[in-house]
Amino acid sequence: MDRKEKNKLKKYLLLQRDLGFEEFYLPESSRPAGKITVKRLGIDRFSEAESLFQLETTIKRCKRCPLGKTRTKFVFGVGNPDADIVFIGEAPGRDEDLQGIPFVGRAGKLLDKMLAEIGLNRNDVYIANILKCRPPENRDPESEEVDECLPYLIKQIKLIKPKVICSLGRVAAQRILQTTMSLGAMRGRWFDYHGIKFMVTYHPAAILRTNSYMAGALQDLRRLAKTVNSMENGSK
Numbered sequence: 388m389d390r391k392e393k394n395k396l397k398k399y400l401l402l403q404r405d406l407g408f409e410e411f412y413l414p415e416s417s418r419p420a421g422k423i424t425v426k427r428l429g430i431d432r433f434s435e436a437e438s439l440f441q442l443e444t445t446i447k448r449c450k451r452c453p454l455g456k457t458r459t460k461f462v463f464g465v466g467n468p469d470a471d472i473v474f475i476g477e478a479p480g481r482d483e484d485l486q487g488i489p490f491v492g493r494a495g496k497l498l499d500k501m502l503a504e505i506g507l508n509r510n511d512v513y514i515a516n517i518l519k520c521r522p523p524e525n526r527d528p529e530s531e532e533v534d535e536c537l538p539y540l541i542k543q544i545k546l547i548k549p550k551v552i553c554s555l556g557r558v559a560a561q562r563i564l565q566t567t568m569s570l571g572a573m574r575g576r577w578f579d580y581h582g583i584k585f586m587v588t589y590h591p592a593a594i595l596r597t598n599s600y601m602a603g604a605l606q607d608l609r610r611l612a613k614t615v616n617s618m619e620n621g622s623k
């Protein structure tokens with residue numbers, strides 16, 4: 388097994404483990420000689436973190452992808468560590484990169500207003516992105532960057548154990564659900580993400596560009612709030 392194949396296998400195993408799978412099937416041709424151990428594959432131990440604080444402390448100097456070298460600040464996530472609702476965006480922008488907090492620019496202020504419409508504020512929910520570091524010039528995340536970073540988000544979700552996840556925009560939803568469906572096809576539906584209800588709405592930045600999306604986004608959030616309210620207490 389050469390280095391490239393080993394890296395590919397490492398990413399696959401890391402993602403599977405963070406998705407909760409404990410046993411893996413590997414075809415004969417993909418099996419390295421000898422015993423496979425986490426240490427041997429170079430997989431770090433962030434998945435053993437028992438709290439968000441511990442996880443953040445473990446990964447905040449991450450340089451698993453090139454964005455680790457160009458970021459100003461690492462943007463872990465913010466909000467209630469025991470939230471019923473987790474909102475997930477795409478990646479930090481300029482303001483977020485400077486402050487180290489997700490959704491603090493114009494889009495973030497709009498998100499705050501949208502939350503207020505359903506009687507919530509950012510201390511009631513948890514907000515994160517699929518990437519923890521800003522892509523230069525706010526370009527779209529590269530697949531390799533998401534592959535490296537997504538396990539961190541999955542671990543955050545496992546620690547928070549929300550009742551509902553709401554993707555802000557198409558990109559985060561496609562990467563988390565591993566689908567190529569359009570935003571239009573995903574909106575208005577509930578998906579199941581490892582037992583957690585998952586829905587998609589417009590990214591606030593898209594609403595800033597196209598005001599007419601606001602009505603639909605608020606409709607989505609009201610549906611989300613209604614669903615969370617109707618779910619039985621004590622299931623966490």
Ligand code: SF4
Binds near residue numbers: 518532
């Ligand atoms: S984007 Fe994620 S994987 Fe890449 S350096 Fe930042 S924290 Fe690490």
